[in-house]
Structures are given as C-alpha cells and as structure tokens.
Amino acid sequence: MAQDSVVDLSEVDTRFLRRLETELGASDLSKCFQCGVCTASCPVREVEASFSPRRIMKLAKMGLKKQVFSSDTIWLCSMCFICLERCPQDVRPPEVMTVLRNMAAKEGVAPANLSKLLNVLSRNGRVYSIDDFTNEERGDRGLPAVESDLEFIKRISEAKA
C-alpha cells in the first residue's frame, strides 16, 4: 500500500485530463473534495480492501492516467450506485468509472470477458445464443419462442464509432 500510495506528479497526463473534461460522466469530477463517503459506503470495498473509489477519483482528477489504468481497480465497481446517492458533491463516481473504463477499453486494456461481449453480440445479437433446445424448453413451459438472430443488435455491434 505504502509503495502504491506514492504518486509521481511528473506523470500528470494533461491530454488525459482534457479528454476527461469533455465527458459528461466526468463533468463534476473536479468537485471531489476527497471526503471518502464513496469508499466508506462501497459494498465491494467491504470484501476487497484494494478497491477504493475515493483513490480512483483522486488519481483521475490529478491526471495520473498510468496509475488509473495500471491496476484492475476501475473494473471492480459493481455499479450499485450507493456512492452516487451519498456523494455530497454529486461527483457520480460510477459514471466517472464508466468514462475511465471506456477510455481504457479504447486503449485495449479491458478485461477479456468484457471486451469480447461486442463480438458475441455481433455474432448472435444476444448475450446468450438461442438454439433449438432453448425454444423447445420454452415451448414445454408454455413460453413463446424467441428469435435466434437479432439483426439490429448485430448491426449496431458492428458499426464504427
């Protein structure tokens, strides 16, 4: 922890800071005054000591992109939104987390299980593919069959930003 806590201010990434400023999800990050209500309220923190939304907010606010992206902690927020309800500054930590995750994903550092989802959706149009067995079971239960190929989701998954 002590080693991790030391930050090198020469690593401040101004381009990263400028990009953060343009994102609506991070528009109130500058208001964070480090009270720590987010970390104190966090159900992930309760079982995983390495996770601290407060620390992530601080590192991001300072423009320390390398530190933000070099650990897996931005991926540990479970999006329960308790901190969003309690934050006295309306920083909306989960929304900041999504902005940071999207940036990291663009740089190719998202967890494989998440980054492969768009491929799955462009193949099936669904997170879980529908096979004959699925619709057979649905029929047995009196449930209507569901479409196996959702073209519009496939096309959206494949579109270029």
Added chain:
Amino acid sequence: MRYSLFLGCTIPTRQMNYEQSAREVARVLGIEFVDGGYGCCGFPVEPVDEVKALSMAAANLKIASESDDALVTLCSACGEMLSKAEKRLGEDAEATKGVCKILTQAGLAYAGEKPRVIHFARMLHDDYGLDNIRARVVKPLKGLRIATHPGCHYVRPSTLYLGFDDPEFPGTLDRLVEATGAEALDYQGKTDCCGGGILAVREDIAKAMTGKKLAKLSGKADAMVVICPFCGIMYDKYQKTLEEELGIQLGLPVLYYPQLLGLALGIDPSKLGFDVNSVGVQALLGKVGV
C-alpha cells in the same frame, strides 16, 4: 391493463422461472403482456463502449414507441439502461451524435422517443396496486418470513426514478411481499449489492459479496425474494458453490417475487418454474401447504 414485455438476454435463456411465473401471475391478475422484437438493452457493453450501449437502448426504445403500451422490464439492469438512455439522449448532445452515427450505419434512427419504461415490480406496486393484489390473494402466506433483496438498479440512481422508492431504504418490494400475507423482515444490509456486476471480472469478489448476505440471512428467513436475474443467479445458482467453498450450510431458497405472489394467488406451483430454482423449495412449499 396492457404492457409490452421486455425480456432481455438472461431471463429467456437462463432464468425462465422468473419469466414463467411473471407471465402466469400477470395472466391471473388480468394484465396482458405483448411480446415485442426487442434485443439486448445495451447494459452489458456499457463498460467498454457506452455510446454503443446507448445505441442499443435507443433502438429498443424506438421499437417500443411504435405502440402506446408502456414497456415492462423484468430485469432491473434492462430497466435502468433503457431509462438512462431516455434521460441521457435528451441532455448529452455529444453522446446523441455518437448514437445517431452508429444507428445510421445500422439502418436505424432514434428521434428522442420516450416510451414509458417500468420495472415489473413497480408496475405491480404503482399501476396495479397493493389493494388490488390483496383482493386477489386466495392463500395468504401467513407465517412466512421473507428477506427481500430489492437490488440496485430497481431504485438507483434515484434521478432515473423520480417519485418512486427511497434509494437507501426501499420499501416497495417489502410492501409487495406483505400483500401476499408473508412477513417482510427488516435486516441490516438490505440494499447491499449481490456482486453480479463484477462476476465477469472477479468471480472471487462477486461471490464474497453474495456469501456475506446469504450467511447473514441463513436460518433467519424462510426465503429470499429477488426481482432481477443477476441477483437470482448470484444468490440461487451460486449458493451451492458457496456452501462448498465456505464449508457451511446455507439452504436459503431464493424466489422471484412472482413465484411468491403466484403461491398466494393459488397458482399451481408446477406453473411457477420452481424446477429451475437451484436451492430446494420443497420445505418452503410444505410450509405454505401446497
């Protein structure tokens, strides 16, 4: 009462007990569900590409807007994603531009359509009404002690659900449970997250979150009641694994709310999908007397 039903990805393939019981309960209550051609709400891709997630939500909203029926979601994450897209695409010009670019490539368009989106439990609570539910109960579930788990996206972020439940002390699911005649327990940590949101990233942490609540409630409640497929998967499907890993007996049945309500409405348990539940419900059904 008629609604368009939004199933999402997980429920129609992995948690058919939720869908089966919801449809059966709706039928008995006289609520009509119309099936639409909906696809993924976008929620699963939000961490890697929020604009694409919003695009998927927008495409679904467009389909929903073709009828006057409100959109009912069984999954809390679908409900949140669709509601968020309606709000975001009205106030974030940059995101809207990105969404339009993606939808154009897919041969689709979104012009700010905002069909009413409502969670199944909220629909029962707000639209159908507790008094009407009580009036239909033929088998009051007296003596059953239920620990409700409202989950996260059903009530939070509260800015998406103005005028609805308290984001810190949600009470609507408790009241729905009490309408069946069962007792809704008060317990610490009711709003704690199931962990499902990070299952794909760190299964160990997700399971630790799940186990914490189960261990707290085991022996104190007859069953846990959930209204989101991710909560259902975590507390029900992972319970056996947790028992093995933690070396403890949990044995806490996890029911979807319409499964519980179905029993109170006198619906035959065979129509409520209990065979999909991982944790045995026989003792519970015995207690109810069916």
